[in-house]
Amino acid sequence: MPHRIVHMLRARGAARRPVMLAIAGDSAAGKTTLTRGLVQCLGADRMTAVCVDDYHRYDRAERRDKPFTALHPDCNHIDIMEQHLQLLSMGEPILKPVYDHTTGRLVRPELVRPREFVIVEGLLPLHTRLARACFDITVYLDPPEHLRHRWKIDRDCRTRGYTPDQVRRELDRREPESAAFIRPQRRWADIVVRFAPVAERADPPGTPLSAELLLRPTIDHPELAEVLKEPGTAMHLRLRRDTDGRPVDALHVHGYVSPEESQVVKKAIWERLGPRAGDGIDRDALGRLSDGTASDPLAITQLLLLYHLLEAGDGQAA
Amino acid sequence: MPHRIVHMLRARGAARRPVMLAIAGDSAAGKTTLTRGLVQCLGADRMTAVCVDDYHRYDRAERRDKPFTALHPDCNHIDIMEQHLQLLSMGEPILKPVYDHTTGRLVRPELVRPREFVIVEGLLPLHTRLARACFDITVYLDPPEHLRHRWKIDRDCRTRGYTPDQVRRELDRREPESAAFIRPQRRWADIVVRFAPVAERADPPGTPLSAELLLRPTIDHPELAEVLKEPGTAMHLRLRRDTDGRPVDALHVHGYVSPEESQVVKKAIWERLGPRAGDGIDRDALGRLSDGTASDPLAITQLLLLYHLLEAGDGQAA
Incomplete structure (x- = not known):
């Protein structure tokens, strides 16, 4: 084996x-x-x-x-x-x-x-x-x-x-x-990422795609339930079953999320990263689309991956 | 390490x-x-x-x-x-x-x-x-x-x-x-191979190069002292010191060796190989120079390497 x-x-x-x-x-x-x-x-x-x-x-x-x-x-x-x-x-x-x-x-x-x-x-x-x-x-x-x-x-x-x-x-x-x-x-991913327009409403032109992140319990994700507990916002975390019946947390970040709202989640993750996210890290590089425009759903997706990269790096030193 | x-x-x-x-x-x-x-x-x-x-x-x-x-x-x-x-x-x-x-x-x-x-x-x-x-x-x-x-x-x-x-x-x-x-x-070789004209005599044109094989005791070589004990032949095995002072056996195969004489050494090695040197082994492939001519010194060198290849293969199965 x-x-x-x-x-x-x-x-x-x-x-x-x-x-x-x-x-x-x-x-x-x-x-x-x-x-x-x-x-x-x-x-x-x-x-x-x-x-x-x-x-x-x-x-x-x-x-x-x-x-x-x-x-x-x-x-x-x-x-x-x-x-x-x-x-x-x-x-x-x-x-x-x-x-x-x-x-x-x-x-x-x-x-x-x-x-x-x-x-x-x-x-x-x-x-x-x-x-x-x-x-x-x-x-x-x-x-x-x-x-x-x-x-x-x-x-x-x-x-x-x-x-x-x-x-x-x-x-x-x-x-x-x-x-x-x-x-x-898809079956073997710790995180399944889907960028898509939100089906339920017609976004104004230029709205970035929304992100749906399925966070499987195969790795330890940052604690976001606390910062996302308010209902009805442009971001939410929901417990659900994946298509195969397995439990997952689904983090939705809508394309029309306001900078203030997305900042709540970003801040929570950056804080959790602490000094590891200090010198030499270019925060502005996150969320850039290939045409140069910005997307908060992409930024949050990348930030979550950055979190896992730095966490895994730390886990090794321990 | x-x-x-x-x-x-x-x-x-x-x-x-x-x-x-x-x-x-x-x-x-x-x-x-x-x-x-x-x-x-x-x-x-x-x-x-x-x-x-x-x-x-x-x-x-x-x-x-x-x-x-x-x-x-x-x-x-x-x-x-x-x-x-x-x-x-x-x-x-x-x-x-x-x-x-x-x-x-x-x-x-x-x-x-x-x-x-x-x-x-x-x-x-x-x-x-x-x-x-x-x-x-x-x-x-x-x-x-x-x-x-x-x-x-x-x-x-x-x-x-x-x-x-x-x-x-x-x-x-x-x-x-x-x-x-x-x-x-050269220092790290189990066998050092030198093809060269014999210095002591002028070989007739067309005589293959002689081979001098330094057999270091870092691997087990086939026992050849017995078949090569007669002095004055075109092949001999001599105990000597290498340039660095380490003891080696030096096997000389002169280019003017007769087929009968070289056959004595070949036979000893083939016999030692026994059934491993049977089906699928092309004995005639040994000793061919790139211009198509044959060389007994080359044939004996290759046969010695063949011996070691098959020996090492056997050693694994044991």
């Missing part, structure tokens, strides 16, 4: 190993946006970001003859991804493969040395038990599919030279593998 | 781990010729050959600005080489970097799964203690420098598009690093 060995080794050599955060989700689910703010906030000297979508077994030309898309585990060196996650989680460097999205070719690998914190984002970081054993905190990004499709069409047409119809066809082709391999990873 | 951990882990998980043989030596010392016959003899389905000269940190263009040549450890990802040797020695696959000698560029890495036997050849496989801890058998190829220079000029002009003057200048440039990093590895 290699995943147990990893758990044991990581528990033993705790003093110096990096804190590992996984951000899993389908293509264009928002992984990069979530990651970018965290790296900027903690600083690139303390944080390493790794994308595990580079472990392609075949390049774009070779995939044309294959009966699966790039999402399929058989299309990826999953065993090498597991190996590299284990090495990073022990503080060891890796020579990471690199896939060039522009040309669709596998190119010269790059050396990655894990810093104090490592964010691993990608399509399949939680696919296997051994991979999951490497993480302290696991996140699954779960936007509504229609929204994700729109984001993917926008991005792939803007930066990867595709037409909208090409992207739609690719989404159709990928759907069975999304269902089979990507979405089941 | 990571090298101790490797020793312990390898001793523990002995049942399934590959037998690891290192062949170290300077550029054009004959590593590929020695390796090729062993792979052919045991078969590519049982034997994996890995060259560790692909762990370049810089490509050819990047090296132009550097104050060292490709021989320098700082010019190579030595820590990743160590990591990959550890993984291979535990039976784990690696995604090995690939350096294209034709273009001088680092390209798409390749998956290497270790088979029953792994030969690791290259410039620096014995450079660090951790790397050395990964091997069952270590060999250093130590031809006279004037011979190696001639081989390198021949090869680099024939297959890599250089002129003789360019190769000579490169050899001069590399000499301080050969002395500092390559030749000190």
